[in-house]
Amino acid sequence: MPSVEDVLKALSEVTDPELARDLVSLRMVGGVTVEDGVVTFTLNLTTPACPLRTRLEEGAREAVAKLPGVKEVKMKTTSNVFATRDYSSSETLKGVKNIIAVASGKGGVGKSTVAVNLAIALSASGASVGILDADVYGPNVPHMMGVKSEVEFEDNMIIPPVAFGVKVASMGFFYKGETPLIWRGPLVAGAVKQLLTQVNWGELDYLVVDLPPSTGDAPLTLAQSVPLGGVVIVTTPQEAALNIAAKALAMFRRLNVPILGIVENMSFFICPKCGERTYVFSTGGGRRVAAQLDTDFLGEIPLDVAIREQSDLGTPVIVAKPDSPQAAVFKEFAFKVAGMVSIVAFSKMKK
Ligand SMILES: Nc1ncnc2c1ncn2[C@@H]1O[C@H](COP(=O)(O)OP(=O)(O)O)[C@@H](O)[C@H]1O
Ligand SMILES: [Mg+2]
Numbered sequence: 296m297p298s299v300e301d302v303l304k305a306l307s308e309v310t311d312p313e314l315a316r317d318l319v320s321l322r323m324v325g326g327v328t329v330e331d332g333v334v335t336f337t338l339n340l341t342t343p344a345c346p347l348r349t350r351l352e353e354g355a356r357e358a359v360a361k362l363p364g365v366k367e368v369k370m371k372t373t374s375n376v377f378a379t380r381d382y383s384s385s386e387t388l389k390g391v392k393n394i395i396a397v398a399s400g401k402g403g404v405g406k407s408t409v410a411v412n413l414a415i416a417l418s419a420s421g422a423s424v425g426i427l428d429a430d431v432y433g434p435n436v437p438h439m440m441g442v443k444s445e446v447e448f449e450d451n452m453i454i455p456p457v458a459f460g461v462k463v464a465s466m467g468f469f470y471k472g473e474t475p476l477i478w479r480g481p482l483v484a485g486a487v488k489q490l491l492t493q494v495n496w497g498e499l500d501y502l503v504v505d506l507p508p509s510t511g512d513a514p515l516t517l518a519q520s521v522p523l524g525g526v527v528i529v530t531t532p533q534e535a536a537l538n539i540a541a542k543a544l545a546m547f548r549r550l551n552v553p554i555l556g557i558v559e560n561m562s563f564f565i566c567p568k569c570g571e572r573t574y575v576f577s578t579g580g581g582r583r584v585a586a587q588l589d590t591d592f593l594g595e596i597p598l599d600v601a602i603r604e605q606s607d608l609g610t611p612v613i614v615a616k617p618d619s620p621q622a623a624v625f626k627e628f629a630f631k632v633a634g635m636v637s638i639v640a641f642s643k644m645k646k
């Protein structure tokens with residue numbers, strides 16, 4: 296019969312390919328007991344939205360099962376999300392582990408659609424998630440998530456409404472109907488920071504921020520005043536969009552915001568009748584730009600009627616049609632983002 300040490304040794308030969316370290320030194324293994332050939336332990340992942348979950352679970356199980364004398368492996372999977380930043384000095388953000396910004400160089404590329412489906416997919420995986428709609432020019436996250444913009448206060452703090460498990464706060468809570476046409480960058484940053492720090496976020500594994508579009512002042516000052524854990528750049532396949540996405544990426548890089556990767560929205564059209572894929576624009580642009588700029592490519596999202604309709608109805612496709620191919624695309628993307636966040640957090644821990 297193996298000893299606890301034998302089990303740990305076997306598990307120390309299983310590596311997490313993303314973090315390039317073994318499960319034991321990553322402190323992912325806990326509570327090992329061996330009794331009558333039954334080995335019990337916990338596999339503690341760095342995020343419940345781990346893209347390699349099945350692979351790690353199988354790897355760990357097999358490594359232990361093949362030890363001589365093992366009759367049964369009882370493995371329990373849990374997770375403890377790694378933090379990219381330390382917000383402990385902030386009264387309202389101290390329970391937040393990761394702020395993930397979703398950005399684009401220009402509007403209309405589907406930044407909010409991506410942000411909303413990302414937040415819900417992370418939440419559905421078991422993480423605690425919030426979304427901050429910082430797009431002062433068109434704060435449509437509450438609409439997309441079916442949230443009314445009446446805000447509740449407690450001790451001068453906003454109690455964020457919860458939709459599909461996600462805590463929601465929006466610049467749209469502050470003005471109804473008319474949107475101020477001109478927002479200068481510093482003003483935007485000030486207003487967003489105020490909102491961010493007036494919300495009772497509680498404990499969050501991920502706070503997704505839908506940033507104002509542009510490569511100018513607004514996201515710049517914001518990124519400087521709120522330390523971001525990382526940023527996802529949303530683009531569409533057209534050449535002009537790709538160029539501006541590259542510009543946005545360069546800007547965040549200059550600000551030392553870790554780039555989590557590029558996602559291409561409206562990549563191809565799925566015929567609602569027969570499901571056939573048509574690449575309306577040239578293909579592979581997002582992937583090519585990601586490679587050129589030495590960042591990760593996080594996936595292609597189809598141009599799809601259901602995606603738009605569900606956003607308009609206030610029930611994003613990921614909740615309205617959880618078993619659809621569209622939902623699967625968003626889920627895979629979200630898991631990639633979570634994996635990237637773990638990698639960034641881990642590289643900071645090593646320093
Ligand atoms: N993949 C998609 N397929 C179909 N419609 C989409 C898709 N992504 C976004 N849209 C629609 O395009 C419009 C702009 O998207 P939105 O997410 O608001 O963009 P942004 O936040 O970048 O301005 C919305 O009507 C939205 O429903
Ligand atoms: Mg938007």
Ligand SMILES: [Zn+2]
Pocket residue numbers: 566567568569570571
């Ligand atoms: Zn068709």
